[in-house]
Amino acid sequence: MSEALQLPIVDLSSPDCISTANAIRQACMDHGFFYLVNHEVEEELLKEVFEQSSKFFSLPVEEKMKLAKKNHRGYTAPYAEKLDTSLNTKGDSKESFYIGPLADNLNQWPLEEDLPSWRSTMETYHKKVLCAGTRLISLIALALKLDEDFFEKVGALNEPLAFSRMLHYPGDLDSSSEEIYGASAHSDYGMITLLVTDGVPGLQQVCREKSKKPQVWEDVPSMNGAFIVNIGDMMERWTNCLFRSTLHRVLPPGQERYSVAFFINPNKDCIVECLESCCSESCPPRFLPIRCLDYLEERLRLTYGS
Numbered sequence: 535m536s537e538a539l540q541l542p543i544v545d546l547s548s549p550d551c552i553s554t555a556n557a558i559r560q561a562c563m564d565h566g567f568f569y570l571v572n573h574e575v576e577e578e579l580l581k582e583v584f585e586q587s588s589k590f591f592s593l594p595v596e597e598k599m600k601l602a603k604k605n606h607r608g609y610t611a612p613y614a615e616k617l618d619t620s621l622n623t624k625g626d627s628k629e630s631f632y633i634g635p636l637a638d639n640l641n642q643w644p645l646e647e648d649l650p651s652w653r654s655t656m657e658t659y660h661k662k663v664l665c666a667g668t669r670l671i672s673l674i675a676l677a678l679k680l681d682e683d684f685f686e687k688v689g690a691l692n693e694p695l696a697f698s699r700m701l702h703y704p705g706d707l708d709s710s711s712e713e714i715y716g717a718s719a720h721s722d723y724g725m726i727t728l729l730v731t732d733g734v735p736g737l738q739q740v741c742r743e744k745s746k747k748p749q750v751w752e753d754v755p756s757m758n759g760a761f762i763v764n765i766g767d768m769m770e771r772w773t774n775c776l777f778r779s780t781l782h783r784v785l786p787p788g789q790e791r792y793s794v795a796f797f798i799n800p801n802k803d804c805i806v807e808c809l810e811s812c813c814s815e816s817c818p819p820r821f822l823p824i825r826c827l828d829y830l831e832e833r834l835r836l837t838y839g840s
């Protein structure tokens with residue numbers, strides 16, 4: 535049995551921005567994970583998103599494959615993705631559906647007659663979580679002792695590459711001796727991720743010390759109505775590892791599970807480079823500057839093998 539983690543709770547509605555920023559700084563240095571409450575994404579909307587998500591994944595596989603992933607939007611089938619590229623297995627058991635930035639018309643949508651109000655629900659969700667995430671990023675800037683509009687000023691939040699991802703972990707796996715994960719060990723690629731789950735317990739885990747062997751995995755309990763937020767690799771690069779992009783995974787479920795992840799990546803041309811406040815002579819930058827889209831494409835190529 536692994537231990538359950540007690541993650542810090544960040545209140546997005548608190549008028550005391552300085553205390554909130556300090557709490558975020560500590561959480562990002564210690565865990566790279568925290569709960570976000572009072573984020574103004576209504577429970578009713580979350581419920582609707584889970585209902586719509588379940589309707590999509592219940593469609594026959596031929597229908598889902600008509601919306602197979604193109605331009606990183608649309609459906610990915612079970613075993614199509616392997617987040618831990620060091621594993622020799624056939625892939626992760628989850629299936630998923632990606633929705634990207636709403637303005638660029640690259641998204642794929644189920645037919646309105648098959649799933650009425652699917653698109654409008656997901657678009658509303660996408661806009662509201664992006665709004666909460668943008669407010670959170672201004673507090674992250676304060677937590678890094680930067681101006682609160684720092685990430686706007688460097689262009690990161692001008693048309694950010696934000697992706698909603700519906701996830702479905704089937705309960706009934708093909709029986710095999712292979713080590714199959716719902717989602718194998720990985721860190722997320724972007725700035726931050728905001729995740730909600732349906733509350734099926736004991737499946738999401740984090741490993742706080744990536745390089746410690748053997749790895750120690752701790753359970754992340756879900757909290758009703760809260761987002762589980764985690765720092766991604768680009769934020770880790772910006773902060774020269776002051777803020778941690780923590781390894782996480784989802785165990786093979788014996789029970790069906792749904793979750794919805796929201797990944798905020800910077801604008802495609804934004805350059806992610808070590809913040810001045812995060813390096814010194816004794817602590818030089820550990821990473822070279824990178825352009826967001828180049829970095830993202832390389833990470834996706836490694837994950838999907840194409």
Ligand SMILES: O=C(O)CCC(=O)C(=O)O
Pocket residue numbers: 699701717722729731738782783784793794795
């Ligand atoms: O479903 C989950 O709990 C986590 C999913 C995840 O880590 C991801 O999609 O990056």
Ligand SMILES: [Fe+2]
Pocket residue numbers: 720721722782
């Ligand atoms: Fe993840």
